[in-house]
Amino acid sequence: MKPNIPLQVNPKTWLFNSSLSPYLNSFNSYLQSGRYTINTTKRYVACIAHFAYWMDQNKLKVQALDECAVEEFLTDHLPFCNC
Numbered sequence: 352m353k354p355n356i357p358l359q360v361n362p363k364t365w366l367f368n369s370s371l372s373p374y375l376n377s378f379n380s381y382l383q384s385g386r387y388t389i390n391t392t393k394r395y396v397a398c399i400a401h402f403a404y405w406m407d408q409n410k411l412k413v414q415a416l417d418e419c420a421v422e423e424f425l426t427d428h429l430p431f432c433n434c
Contacts, residue, residue: 361434362401362404363400365401365403365404366399366400366404369400369404369406369407371402374413375396375399378396378399382395401432402424405428405434406420
């Protein structure tokens with residue numbers, strides 16, 4: 352089941368076609384239980400979609416996620432991103 356989170360076309364495609372898509376319901380439930388606003392939820396999910404896109408572009412599997420991978424995304428990808 353895909354939650355009804357309004358996203359722009361690219362992030363929605365990135366996320367729903369990614370290796371992180373099976374975790375989207377849990378993430379959405381977490382945000383709802385934290386009573387995040389729809390705008391905050393939308394932004395957080397869009398960030399996860401971008402990360403998922405980067406993971407897929409780099410053929411990084413979920414099982415390989417660690418602090419080093421997140422640091423690489425944040426320090427090497429984001430400052431120069433043109434996604």
